[in-house]
Amino acid sequence: MPGYEPFLLCDFHVHTKWSDGRLSIREVVDLYGQTRRFDVIAITDHILMKKEAWREYSDWILMVPIFLI
Secondary structure (H helix, E strand, C coil): CCCCCCCEEEEEEECCCCCCCCCCCHHHHHHHHHHHCCCCCEECCCCCCCCHHHHHCCCCCCCCCCCCC
């Protein structure tokens, strides 16, 4: 974010309609992009509703599965 170097404005807890959010992945990314303020977002959905649906985004989204024990 300009004026706050070297800091980044981040949101590390965003959900999409794949879990309990209201927007698709593309809508979330577009929404944050329109603000032109955030440097990083992390989509932290609880579960993938369609296991193969992530492939649509695989060229521009890094998906990191996390399992809590």
